Amino acid sequence: MTAAPLESDAKPPRRMRKTYAFWWCLLGICAEALLFLLSTLSDACELPPPFQAMELKGVPKPYYEVGETIQYQCKKGYLYLLPFSMVATCEPNHTWVPISDDGCVKVECIKLQDPSFGHVHYIDGRVSWGSRAQFSCVEGYYLVGMSVLHCVLKGNDAYWNGPSPRCEKIYCLPPPKIKNGTHTFPDIDVFKYHDAVIYTCDHNPGPDKFSLVGTSMLFCSGHNTWSSKPPECKVVKCPFPLLQNGRQIAGFEKRISYQATVTFECEEGFYMKGSDTVVCSANSTWEPSIPVCLKGPKPTHPTKPPVYNYPGYPNPREGIFGQELDAWIIALIVITSIVGVAVIFLIILRYLEHRKKGNIPYKLHFFAKTWSATFNIIAA
The missing domain is CATH 2.10.70.10 (Complement Module, domain 1)
Structure with missing residues (x-):
């Protein structure tokens, strides 16, 4: 037989739980409103915005009173420069003065020197961490090592991620030997930059001679690199050319x-x-x-038609609405003729009307005014 639960162990009614939740929400809203009023009505400053180069010392507060000061410090990888201030004051207008991270600058790597017979170029225009340095050599020398170095941050200091490369003089090993041929200076073991050799083919004891196929002259263009592949010496014999008719x-x-x-x-x-x-x-x-x-006679090809005769190509004689220029001219002539006839008819009617009234001086003024209006209509 199951025992009845005690009255103290019973859960509060559902309606009472809703009432508790309502009052807790109301209490939270009031607390937020109170904090807002404290930060506005009391002329307080909120927490300053974060910066890239510096950070706030200590634990930040929700708001600060007028006249209260805060102190900053440079972040890791940045150095403080005098005379910039690292202290900000809460002003009555809810702003912090002064507030800038110009006093913190990035830690720099040591400036690299140009290698012998070479140059160093800073790609990003600086030597602070995150920047890059690119190396190159003058003509006749090649680069040994990394061509691009990166300035990286290690702890509180900045270092280049590798040693500086060096420039060494370009030399070439002897060029390849070829079958049925040879090249000049066969006894030299090392060739300097731009040294050249010329290939020639051996004499063929048979009826056909060897032909040199390819480039006959090669030169040292890079470290152990020749300007092109060596040529070939082989017999080339084309059939006798016969042309019927x-x-x-x-x-x-x-x-x-x-x-x-x-x-x-x-x-x-x-x-x-x-x-x-x-x-x-x-x-x-x-x-x-x-x-x-x-x-037979050689066929003649028909003359190629103008490009605007091809389908889909705009005709230069067509107007903006797709009508031909000639159609526009004809329409303009017709409209001008109709206007002219109407003006003449209007002049005759007005003349007859004023003739009945006997107003002769008015005729001259009327004709002048009518012809002036006609000229303006045609000009427009």
């Missing part, structure tokens, strides 16, 4: 080797399709391919 007019050689050039023309009654000049390429083929001579 045509003939060869230039490039007569007994042996057609690398870069040999031949020019053609067609016989009378034929026209050429393709290029009239071909060159023997490195893969023993003619480039471009040998043309062909076709019978």
Whole structure:
């Protein structure tokens, strides 16, 4: 059998709980209103805004009385400079005076020196932490080390994130050797910057000679870097050029080797399709391919129409509303003619009216005024 709960253990009625909640909310609102009144009616200052370079000393308060002072200190990574003040006073107009973080400046790294045969450039224009320094070398030297250093903050001091690079003179190892050929200065082990070598091909004991395919001269352009790949020495032999219904007019050689050039023309009654000049390429083929001579007159291509005749292209003769300029001129002539006829008709009617009245002096004034109005209408 379950015992009945004691009266002291029973929860308060739901209505009473709502009443408690209402009074607690009302009490909180009153407290907030009281704080607001204290900060406004009593000429108090609120907490100053935060700054990037400095921070408030001690624990901040919700509000400060007029005449009360606060003291700042520079944040980590910043140094204090005289004679800037780090104390602010609460003024009657709810402002803090003075209030500025100009007295705190970033900690700087040591200024770097230009390397021998090189330069250092500060990308951000300063040497404080967060800035960068970029190094470069003069011509004929290359950079050894990091090209860009960063000034970083470690504790309360700033340091560069690595040692300064150095500039060393550019040298090149001997260029590559090639098959069936050689280059000048084969006995030199080290080449200086811009030193050059020239490749040549060996003599071929067979009927066809070796052709040098590629650049014959190389020079030292960087540290162990030559200006281009070495050439090749190989036999290049293109087939004899034959052109049906045509003939060869230039490039007569007994042996057609690398870069040999031949020019053609067609016989009378034929026209050429393709290029009239071909060159023997490195893969023993003619480039471009040998043309062909076709019978008959050479076809003429129709004249290319103006671009504004293409669909979708605006016609320069069209007005802003898509009508042609000629249509605008015709419409203007028609409107002018109608206005002129109307003016003449109006003049005749007014003349007959005044003639009946016998007002002759008025006629001259009327004609002058009417023609002046007509001229203004046409000019407009």
